[in-house]
Amino acid sequence: MLATGGAPPDGPGWAVEMKWDGVRIIAVCEGGGCWLYSRNGNAVSAAYPEIVAALKALSGTGSLILDGEIIAQDREGVPSFGLLQRRMHVARPSEQLVAEVPVQYFIFDVLRVDGVDVTGETYLERRDRLAELRPSTPVSVPPYWTDVDAEKLLEVAREHRIEGIVSKRTDSVYLPGRRTPAWIKTPLRQNTEVVVAGWTPGAGGFGTTFGSLVMGAHDETGRLVYIGNVGTGFTQAARRVLRGALDEITVSASPFEQTPPEAGAGGWHWVRPILVGDVEYREFSGERLRMPSWKGLRTDKPPALVEMPPLR
Template identity: 60%
Template sequence: MAPDRDHSRGRLPEHWPLSPADRAAVPAPMLATSGRPPDAPDWAVEMKWDGVRAIVICSGADCRLYSRNRREITGSYPDLVTALTGHLGGRDLMLDGEIIAQTPAGAPSFRLLQRRMHVARPGRALIGAVPVQLFLFDILTDAGADVTGLTYLDRRDRLQALALDTAPVQTPPYWVGAPADRLLTAARDNGLEGIISKRLDSTYHPGRRSRSWIKTPIRKTTEAVVAGWTAGTGSAGPTFGSLILAAHDADGRLVHIGNVGTGFTTAARRALRARLDEIPRSEALFPLTPGRFGRPGTPHWVDPVLVGDIEYREYTGEGLRHPSWRGLRNDKTPDEVGMPA
């Protein structure tokens, strides 16, 4: 396949610290397309980590972290910044990776990571209670030079040469020639999210979704815009029964994709209800077919500004089957939310 080549956003900004104009030039990461893994010799396979994507920019003795939507998140992860500056201080680099939090068994936990990702300045107690890891799997610039036009293998060689092999900042392995089904089984056995297959000759395209990278999740997840809520009963009476979920269709219209009423802790329900009470709206965002919003009662609409992370069994076109709430995402904007796979 002949990839489009546009690497203009793969360079370090000219000014440091970043001015607002430079911050807008921070690249968005390259994205994968969902699909079955190609069992072919010209593909590499990596594990898929259940966390938050991060672009790392190091210049001189300073390293900073940016989310997928280019929001600076440096302050939320001072432990990672300390490790990065200690190892990479003095080098001009731009790297791509995933921030994860792990359960005692070692499996990545997005729910656990929520305790860190929404805190702008975590204290020592929280950092100790919820340690995080940064797994780096790509390099965009090296010594200030754009390397996004190099092949996957060449970029991985450069990344490996940085010798990032000690927690909390590490370079995870990749496999060439290993059967994809065996790697999927290994991912499932270790509580991982799935695998990502990458063409050995693929170049890096900031901000683009490419068929050169194919993600194969074990559990289906999607982002959804929170459009409203329905009243709860029993212990959920003071908060809500379910959240009304929406996504943008092919024409850019916000449409109903189902409701979610499970997966919430009591504390999460209280916190979410407080957020919902701050953003009420009187007008409906879209029509609701009778019986499709879970519990009986009148829907309470809110401004569509919150994005949730949802796990589900399948999307039928009529709605999400067996959805479960995983948490709010502050690294995604409502405009980015498309229809579930």
């Protein structure tokens, strides 16, 4: 179930949760085994062995389907997507990496309990079921609040450098795979996924990698549309890794139906639009992302589902 972006709603009948900057994961536990799946259905159990072990202990021989977010926290306890990148792209992490970059699974919903589908129950009923689970580290159930001013919670999120808040109707059922206004996400920073469509040459220290990545997203008709370039937010190591990946998917023609006029000066290199990145930006007026900054590659969302960011 996916949230709609917007301002916190007014009026009664809403619960508020913190918005965690991590990777969305569905956990399926059955008969003593547990499996983790990313948002695009990829199996990622081997990438997070400590989460699987904790979920096995939690579920025992029963059955559970859970929805939540895997996060990594920095030294100050703030969720860090950049730190999580060190785990996201490692299929089978070493014991050393697991120790260096511990992760947690924050459960915020439940879809099935002991073989019973509970998606038709209300949000508060499902939350009561989560309260009965009593998981242990590194799995936990973060709190939610009702009858609290969402704007005040948004300020709390800001003070603690949390990504934002999510408001959920207390009577809402769980609608798998659907984006609905029954859940409203309010990020403090604007983030969006982008499709990497190409790159521009770099200069100076970036001469062996790239200057910027060419970004695209799909409009309401499904066309891949140019939404700007991003040239900041990369470490030098990330630039080298990305350049290697880009060289393997080079194509001669632009993947855009309408090639951006900026490419007319030449020097732009095109790639198959199969890589998805996470970008932070100031605002989007409908043509270009303003002041974008790269956060990292995403493996949990297929390029076809990357849509245009909201206008603001």
